[in-house]
Amino acid sequence: MGKKLSDRFHRPSGKTLIVLGAAVAILAAAAIWLFLLKGEEEIEFTVLEESQIPQEITAQVIPEYRTLERALACKVGETIYVLATRGEKTSSGYDINISKMVMVEEDGKTSLVVYAEFTDPESGASLTQTLTYPLQVAATELTELPDSIELKVRYAD
Numbered sequence: 001m002g003k004k005l006s007d008r009f010h011r012p013s014g015k016t017l018i019v020l021g022a023a024v025a026i027l028a029a030a031a032i033w034l035f036l037l038k039g040e041e042e043i044e045f046t047v048l049e050e051s052q053i054p055q056e057i058t059a060q061v062i063p064e065y066r067t068l069e070r071a072l073a074c075k076v077g078e079t080i081y082v083l084a085t086r087g088e089k090t091s092s093g094y095d096i097n098i099s100k101m102v103m104v105e106e107d108g109k110t111s112l113v114v115y116a117e118f119t120d121p122e123s124g125a126s127l128t129q130t131l132t133y134p135l136q137v138a139a140t141e142l143t144e145l146p147d148s149i150e151l152k153v154r155y156a157d
Contacts, residue, residue, distance in 0.1 A: 043101040043112070045082065045138040053137045057081060066133040071114035071151035073142075080142040084116045084151060086134040093121025096134045099154075103146065112146040119156040 053062075054076045061074055061083065069087040073080055086096045100115040116136070121127055 041103045043103055044141040045101055047098060048137045048139060057137060066135060071149045073112065073145055073149055075145060080140050080145060082114060082138050082140055084114055084136050086118060089132045089134060091121065091127040091129050092132055093125060093127045094132060094134045095119040096136050098136050098138050110146040111148045111150060113150045113152055115152050117154050117156050
């Protein structure tokens with residue numbers, strides 16, 4: 001009869017096994033990276049000075065949402081603006097800074113994730129005791145409003 005099945009195939013060398021293992025690891029890492037970042041797109045934006053904020057936003061949107069901690073978007077003319085608010089604070093020294101915006105698409109729905117850094121007053125600092133409403137407004141390059149918006153906060157060190 002013929003040779004045994006085990007005699008027909010030779011064992012791969014250690015070098016071949018290492019190369020195969022590395023290839024599998026690279027493919028697995030790429031698949032995980034694509035899964036985690038699927039449908040993500042960083043959004044370009046410009047933070048506005050108070051004098052640059054459209055009248056419609058200062059008169060209608062800010063008064064309604066300034067006491068809440070959230071992110072929201074609105075369209076004025078052809079521009080989509082994003083507001084990030086910290087809510088009502090009892091003194092000066094609180095701040096907010098939009099650091100990044102990312103559009104995530106999943107199951108045909110778009111979600112804008114707004115990353116903001118919150119700064120609190122230093123302990124023992126001399127502060128003005130008055131109600132403040134820290135917020136930031138940014139003009140974006142978006143052409144359509146997202147289906148939902150999420151605020152992700154990081155506190156400054």
